[in-house]
Amino acid sequence: MPAVTETRETVEKLAKSSYEWGFETDIEMDIAPKGLNEDTVRLISQRKGEPQWMLDWRLKAFRAWLEMEEPTWAHIHYPPIDYQDAHYFAQPKKKPGPKSLEEVDPELLRTYAKLGIPLHEQALLAGVEGAEERLPIAVDAVFDSVSVATTFRKTLAEAGVIFCPISDAIREHPELVQKYLGTVVPVADNFFGALNSAVFTDGSFVYIPEGVRCPMELSTYFRINARNTGQFERTLIIAEDRATVSYLEGCTAPQRDENQLHAAVVELIAMEDASIKYSTVQNWYPGDDEGRGGIYNFVTKRGICRGARSKISWTQVETGSAITWKYPSCVLAGEGSVGEFYSVAVTNNHQQADTGTKMIHLAPNTRSTIIAKTISAGKSDSTYRGLVRMQPKARNARNFTQCDSLLIGDQCGAHTVPYIESRNMTARVEHEATTSKISEDELFYCRSRGLSEEDAVGLIVNGFCREVLKELPMEFAVEAQKLLQISLEGSVG
Amino acid sequence: MSDFLKIQGLQARIDADGTPKDILKGLDLEVPKGEIHAIMGPNGSGKSTLSYVLAGRDDYEVTGGSATFKGQDLLALDPEERAALGLFLAFQSPVELPGVNNANFLRTAVNAVRRARGEAELDAVAFLKAVRAETKHLSMSDDMLKRAVNVGFSGGEKKRNEVLQMRLLQPSFAILDETDSGLDIDALRIVAEGVNSLRSPNFSALVITHHQRLLDYIVPDRVHVMAHGRIIHSGGPDIAKTLEKQGYTQFLEAAA
Structure with a gap:
């Protein structure tokens, strides 16, 4: 039997082993009835104790959404989503703050344990008083739709950094939220973005004041935990002049029978000489080996480099979800600003991914780099879709794009769809693309x-992704390699 | 043990665009423990096929005969099991592994083999110490450890990297498939030295070559002449010199 066939079978066998983190936490939930209408939007806003302007904003988004059509241009296929057949709000019932880990709901702790969250971090997440010791990472855990705990607020506050659930920010920092929310992804930007704007229940808010280098990596663990609860996260990160921040987003989800809709929106704003690094490791439940279940992940992520010489860098390792529809983008509006996109997307079994980026060069001397690595196995289908646009004022702007696809087996597909639009003669755009298979030669040499x-497949895949993995912060690099292992096979690295 | 490597009546074929092509046609060969044997033969005689079949490459189909190594049925084992058992193949054309750090690759391989042999794995420090000693021995720069496996290596560097792997994996039986091809005389000397220094009563090797030249540096105990998928003549090291002067014709005629 040729080695590649064997590899495929090994991959398939491993994929059959049940999703490691597929479990469901049985915590009393406060759930809104199924369905989506203006009353749902009002209910969410009311439950979150939001001011009138926020409700108005949501309703504007909802009305826009009603007029919009679900996009069909992506290379993905799925049965029609019944937006009325889902809960749009679920909140763990509030209990008084526990004094120690013993008082924490054991179900919650078990969930954390399965996720591999260290004990001291668990205490923080569970809101145990006095647990705020020195830790390298601040975690804002989004346990279902509501942040169960926000940590390090004090330490960060001393540096002037605001890191809190966005619902808190709406109440406590309305002037900042009002100033920036929806400025990068307007309410009517796209179908899923509009839906998110209408019904988002939580997410993170980060504000780094002028000249501040955020003293720690900021991190969020996302969990989708309630049956049929669409998860609509909203994240807003603002870095003022000369501010620097690195934000980590990691996600796991319990196993489900029915598809779950996830439509997040992330907005990044970088002012003069500011730098935002946004890293994602995503391993939501991809569905079983027949493609049943799994998360539908329709995400809008966009950053704007408003100030001169500012920089936004997206790094993502996407191994999960049944469907991924995601294009973290950069609008380069500040002269000499820099946009980067580093991506590893792994699909297996019946997973579908249509992902890539948009680099919109508005100003002179702007630069962008796109490194996209796609790995397809099983019967999966993966598409890189990217746009590089050089606007008339983007004098001497430069882009370099490299898209590499690696195929494992002969039943998967990889597609590369680059769009290049240049309206400035001095702008330079480079695009390189390769498609390859793990060769018999490579496998035999290793074996x-x-x-x-x-191990051989792991090593080769790891080598294939090296340029992207090295962009991840240390905290995430190990997790990312673990995910590649789980998603494909064998030990990586 | 007299039956160190024993091959009897070995037949193998490869699928050539849909038509099976027989390459090994009843090959007999024995290499006792502690001996170094050379195989010489014209192009297309099946020398590389023999090395691939022994190492376990699965696009060759074994259609008859047997091969045992240390008393075990070699042909029933996976390539990695053969490596753990002590078999090593130095490739004629070493494969490039883009993005895979050479040091990381070497360490993963060494520890995989050590694990399979029931030996303790080497930690990063111990490994680095071991590998540094070897690279120095082979006149390799440390830079080659930092680069991706064989990517951008010159022909000579690739061959040295093969010998480096061989020395780190400590095989009891090494097959060198035309390791001398593309080497200048200095590199040849270094590579030969790398093999010779492994010589011991517990180490055997099969040196496949076109040229007498390599055998000036690695002096074999026996030389086998291979043609048409079989060993057609065996003898002492002198055969190599005869071949160098007179070519394969006399052996081919004698065998016909």
């Missing part, structure tokens, strides 16, 4: 050195 086939 003849004693590596198992799984």
